[in-house]
Every structure is written in C-alpha cells, then in structure tokens.
Amino acid sequence: MKRVRIGEPDPRFGRMLLEQFGGANGELAAAMQYSIQGLNCEDPGRKDLLMDIGTEELSHLEIVGTLARMHLNPMKKWRTAAEADPLIAIAGGGGVALHNSQDNPWTADYLKITGDLAVDLRSNIAAEARAKIVYERLINFCDDPGTKDALQFLMTREITHMKAFMVALDTMGMDPLDVGAIPPTPELVTTFFNDSSGQGDLGEADLRGPWNEDGVKYVESPVKPIAEGTAEEVAKEITQSVNKRARKSASRR
Ligand code: MN
Ligand code: MN
Numbered sequence: 001m002k003r004v005r006i007g008e009p010d011p012r013f014g015r016m017l018l019e020q021f022g023g024a025n026g027e028l029a030a031a032m033q034y035s036i037q038g039l040n041c042e043d044p045g046r047k048d049l050l051m052d053i054g055t056e057e058l059s060h061l062e063i064v065g066t067l068a069r070m071h072l073n074p075m076k077k078w079r080t081a082a083e084a085d086p087l088i089a090i091a092g093g094g095g096v097a098l099h100n101s102q103d104n105p106w107t108a109d110y111l112k113i114t115g116d117l118a119v120d121l122r123s124n125i126a127a128e129a130r131a132k133i134v135y136e137r138l139i140n141f142c143d144d145p146g147t148k149d150a151l152q153f154l155m156t157r158e159i160t161h162m163k164a165f166m167v168a169l170d171t172m173g174m175d176p177l178d179v180g181a182i183p184p185t186p187e188l189v190t191t192f193f194n195d196s197s198g199q200g201d202l203g204e205a206d207l208r209g210p211w212n213e214d215g216v217k218y219v220e221s222p223v224k225p226i227a228e229g230t231a232e233e234v235a236k237e238i239t240q241s242v243n244k245r246a247r248k249s250a251s252r253r
Contacts, residue, residue: 004066005146011084013147014071016101016138020064020154023100025130027064027154029110031057033127036113037120046117046168053161060154067150068096119179121169128162192216 020026031054038050074081075094082089087103088096098106112123135155142148192212196204197220212218 004063004070004150006067006070007144007146009071009073010144011072011074011081013142013144014068015085015088016141017064017068017071018096018099019101020131020134020138021061021068021096021100022098022106023134024110025127025134026100026106027057027061027131028098028106030127030131031055031061032108033111033113034124036111037117037124040113040115041117043117046121049164049168053164056157056161060157063150063154065096067147071147072096116180118169118172118174121165121172124165125162125169128158128165132158132162187217190216191219193219193221195221197221 022028033054034050034057035054038047038054041047041050072085072088072094075084075089085103087099088094091097100106112120112127114120114123132155135151135158139148139151139155142151194206194212197206198204208218
C-alpha cells in the first residue's frame with residue numbers, strides 16, 4: 001500500500017480531489033468498469049488483465065479517498081473550512097461519501113460496458129487518457145509536495161494501464177475499423193458530408209484535411225443551396241426572423 005502524507009490540509013483542494021473518488025473518470029468508475037467487463041469477458045488472458053487492473057483501481061480509490069479525507073479534515077471543526085463543502089461538513093461530518101467534486105452522487109451511468117471486448121478496450125484506453133489529464137490538472141493546482149507525490153503515482157499508473165489496454169487491443173489483430181460483425185454499406189461509408197458551412201461569424205470555414213481528402217468522396221451539404229447568399233443577406237434574414245418571433249411572443253403576453 002502506498003503511504004500517503006500531506007502537509008497543511010486544504011479543504012478546498014480536498015473537494016477537487018473528490019472528482020477522482022466519485023466522479024465520472026474517477027477510481028471507483030474505473031474499478032467497476034474493468035471488473036464488470038472482466039466478468040463478461042470470454043478471452044481468459046484479457047479477462048485476467050481486466051480483473052488485474054480493475055482491482056488495482058480499487059487500491060487507487062483507497063489512496064485518493066485517504067488523500068481527500070486528510071484535506072477535508074479541518075471541516076470537522078472549523079466553520080471556514082466547512083464552507084468549502086457544506087454537504088460534506090454537515091451531512092458527512094468531514095468524511096468522504098461517493099460524490100464528485102460538485103457533490104453529485106456516483107452513478108453506474110458512468111460505466112461504459114458494451115459486451116464487445118474490442119469496443120470495451122477502446123473505451124478503457126479513452127478512460128485512462130481522461131483520468132491522466134484530470135490528475136495532471138490536480139497536480140497543477142497543488143502546492144503540497146506529499147499530495148503531489150501521491151498524485152504523480154496515480155497519474156503514472158494510468159499511462160501504464162493505457163499501454164496494457166492498447167497492447168491487448170492491438171494483439172487482437174483487428175483492423176481499427178472492424179467494429180462488430182455487420183459490414184458497413186459500401187460507398188456510403190467512404191462519403192464525407194461538408195455539413196457545417198458558412199462564412200465568418202455565420203459559420204465554420206470549410207477546411208480540408210486527410211479526414212475529408214484521402215480515400216473519401218467529399219459531398220457538399222444538401223441544405224447548403226437554401227442558405228446561400230452574401231453574409232449580410234443571411235444575417236439580415238436571421239435578424240428579421242428573430243425579431244418576428246419576439247414580436248409574436250410579446251403579443252401573446
Ligand atoms: Mn487509477
Ligand atoms: Mn487506470
């Protein structure tokens with residue numbers, strides 16, 4: 001078990017830490033997501049991988065929960081500290097419950113479990129990337145060396161997990177676009193629609209890149225002809241219709 005030591009408790013930072021305790025990309029969500037995916041997994045090697053990392057995430061929950069508890073501790077006694085999070089101070093007595101940094105309760109809705117191993121592994125790679133970036137932001141908002149040390153440890157492990165999930169996915173030997181069993185419709189699958197268009201403040205510049213150039217057919221948006229006209233004409237039309245609607249709702253009152 002990693003030893004967690006902190007200097008001066010910082011209740012407001014303790015509240016931020018709760019994002020990794022009971023939040024969408026937090027340690028409980030990771031532990032549950034990988035463990036339940038593991039229960040569903042029929043590939044013995046990857047099942048073991050999911051169970052290993054799922055269990056490790058539970059140990060991270062313990063670390064981040066311990067860290068948060070230490071920072072929230074002054075809430076037990078001090079009114080100013082209690083103001084950092086009235087719910088924790090009043091209902092929780094300064095202890096952690098499964099909430100995120102905004103006091104929203106943890107929910108199983110955070111979990112991405114599809115029953116398709118390759119799809120699940122992709123979700124996990126993305127989940128590790130999100131957890132990594134949240135830890136990085138916590139580190140950047142923290143001055144306490146002991147807290148930083150624990151967060152650096154937790155952040156590093158997410159990259160380790162990300163790598164393991166990537167290798168597990170790559171070695172399944174599937175083309176990255178092979179998702180599920182039913183093949184996509186030919187031609188439609190290689191068509192790119194230029195659906196967001198317009199000029200200046202009235203739209204997005206139409207830019208080209210490998211995503212809409214290489215091996216794809218570039219098609220202008222079917223709604224574009226309706227919206228044609230100079231930028232001024234389009235702006236005038238929008239203003240008129242907004243004013244018309246405002247007059248209508250005013251007359252109804
Ligand atoms: Mn973790
Ligand atoms: Mn992880």
